[in-house]
Amino acid sequence: MLAVIFLATILGIQAHPFDELHQHVDDHVEDYVEALRQWVAVESDSSDVTKRADLHRMMDMTAEKLKGLGGEVEMVDIGFQELPDGTTIPLPKVVTAQIGKDSTKHTICVYGHVDVQPAKKEDGWATDPYNLTDINGNLYGRGASDNKAPVLAWIHAVEAYQALNLDLPVNVKFVIEGMEETGSNGLDTMIVAKRDTFFSNVDYIIISDCGWLSRRPALTYGTRGNCYFFAEVEGPKQDLHSGVYGGTVIEPMTDLIGILDSLISPSGNILVPGIREAVAPFSDEEWRMYQDIEFDMEAFKSKIGIDQLMYNNKVDLLAHRWRHPTVSIHGIEGAFSASGSKTVIPAKVTGKFSIRQVPDMDPAMVKKQVTEYLHSVFAKRKSPNKLKVTMIIGAKPWLADTKHALYEAGKAAVKRVFQMEPDLIREGGTIPIARTFQDVTGKSIIMLPIGGFDDGLHSQNEKMSRYNYIEGTKLFISYLHEVAEIKK
């Protein structure tokens, strides 16, 4: 069979070795599951510094795996992490790899991460989160879908070409980090530092750190950004007993609740002037696109356990999930938050809320709008307390052109593997690294997810289905081919 492929190639016949590649994948399913089992077994929780040794080990294992592809692998030192107590510990190294240096080919760069969210059995997991467990074809384990299986699927896709002695259609680079779940500490700096070296010959960046919207495969072309605010109201110099002092002071909590209540209407409208006006208009074409997307409102409701969504039709709901800003009030620091009762007047309270960013909002403008608005609302209260508003995160949204050849390649790859058109979707959440890659390298980016819509990322009982893992590997194999077809 290989001889046939070789012959077809030298004869200039359009060769399609996909059947062989897919067969190779199908023949190695248990190897792939075993590889995922080994990776999931490492508790590479980047938020827990006591697990840092595990995280370093995870980066070493990733580097080893990439070395198996025969390329140049580097473990890039990105410095230290400062802990709240002022001490520092080393950040996990970023693993970069380069397979192939043929300047006549495109070069893609696959971004992924191998750190995970925290997980404990007692959080409500049905299985040990670090012991990959197969139940009815679903592989349960922390990090299975986010993002270990997708990273492995990319490695296996390259491996498959190599195993069959097929020429890789494109040069493949990898950037695999270990701090994604806690904000990609150190990665931005590394990307800037390597802009003119590692990234200089990269044509396209591919991120598979998201999921489908339904059982239909999807290509993701946008994410929302996020402006995260702290609104601190400070009154007395220390907490007071509400019996002894209640009625003598204007309480910071009363002020904070008052200004937080001014952010959003009961039906979910943002009340900060200027925010909604900045949002890019919803075009007829977009409306039609949304109309065609496969999305089961009932399944969505049942998944999150509510009877009534904010919007009753699919288009409005998806639009407000993906391409409209939203305000979420996350909580209050400094107030009483335990179970039981405490009769305290908290002296200093900090409300935490965020506004998801969409085109054409500008975080700097949002910061100004929110700060001025809250101060004006606060001023009307004539409170003796002090208000301080700070924006601690200002992550921009990311939006790709779905007409770009990268997306055409994605559609072709999906069609080949799944015999259907992908949905073109956005993410409501923020993947800041996409925007950083775009801003720093100027390269085009595609998000090509293989995770299922119900994988439970960041939640209990995270899983990756065998179907998505294995067919996802085939999708990446096809995608490598389709990207090679893009005209230089």
Added chain:
Amino acid sequence: MLAVIFLATILGIQAHPFDELHQHVDDHVEDYVEALRQWVAVESDSSDVTKRADLHRMMDMTAEKLKGLGGEVEMVDIGFQELPDGTTIPLPKVVTAQIGKDSTKHTICVYGHVDVQPAKKEDGWATDPYNLTDINGNLYGRGASDNKAPVLAWIHAVEAYQALNLDLPVNVKFVIEGMEETGSNGLDTMIVAKRDTFFSNVDYIIISDCGWLSRRPALTYGTRGNCYFFAEVEGPKQDLHSGVYGGTVIEPMTDLIGILDSLISPSGNILVPGIREAVAPFSDEEWRMYQDIEFDMEAFKSKIGIDQLMYNNKVDLLAHRWRHPTVSIHGIEGAFSASGSKTVIPAKVTGKFSIRQVPDMDPAMVKKQVTEYLHSVFAKRKSPNKLKVTMIIGAKPWLADTKHALYEAGKAAVKRVFQMEPDLIREGGTIPIARTFQDVTGKSIIMLPIGGFDDGLHSQNEKMSRYNYIEGTKLFISYLHEVAEIKK
């Protein structure tokens, strides 16, 4: 000298052995400080079950001390405490004592407690909280003022009469508990059970578990009650990622913030209909009383570290501290409350707030008013989330008649020891046991504080001044005499 007293007594001459009694106190100052040192050294923190052995030891030491007075001392078993995990541990026994059984005399019952609030050096104490430290005549230590020194002062007052072989003017009973700081678990039941035995011949109950308002001694004639509410708003079945789901659901936090904001105006007015209307009118006489009270607004402001109080004049401020209801919002359970940022939509959030009760409010009515009001405000939001309002504490206010002989006796005692009139004050906080004593036993109650206005109860660097401790002991000695003068 004793012979003189004896002679004067049998001759029917008005004998005043106060000089001798006071001299005895002055001669034993270091003994009293040492006794307090030994009690403060016991970490009898009733909120921390790991300190339960210390708490039991504290009750034993209290019983020993009371046995030294030669009376009948009992350690009353009040059962078990159920812990959150369902297990039970024994409650500290309540120590009762009876000194004297002369039916021709009045019988008073002194209530106090020897458990303490938590304290750790690292909370910001300048000294070890369990090593009584004398700095410029202030005795720093956890529980020094609340309530160990006052309990000891009562014991020393009785001891002084005995040491001088003076007949005790009244029979004295003690009820000393070890769970006051966590809600007097088990005490109510004990009081009810002993209503017709231990309490049947008690004429007056005296509580010294509070403090003065200024450097002027005070008699306390009222406390506010407290209705503590949980307002729970429940939406999705689990916390959601605010990026992924923001814009698709009406968030429980938005609803909760909205209804909490409806409780109170920016200037501190309670907005729940019916609450303010129920408050007993402020009489001209009361106004005059308040006008005469010694209270330094500037010192109060500087103590709590604010520039502007809710009211600018003494009468309004004290009235709103003591005899008007107030709403305090303590915090929210279930939302994000840690430092840093988290992009969560909390699924179920419980707002905690309390309304201080004053005459003529009725907790059952307040419960109805608050519940109906919040549900009506919530209904207007047309939210799909569920609201549940519960009142978990409904403690009534307590108010004594300042014209009662107990208060006249208090004024006379203060005048003898301090050569000045006491202020007649209230407490903004709640001392539920006062109301329980009143309701169950039907006896008259006085609160006779000896703590300083700046003792820092429940706070860092709690202290009792030598002055208040020693002169307070003399006050109790005088008070025993004055109560004996009350006509049967």
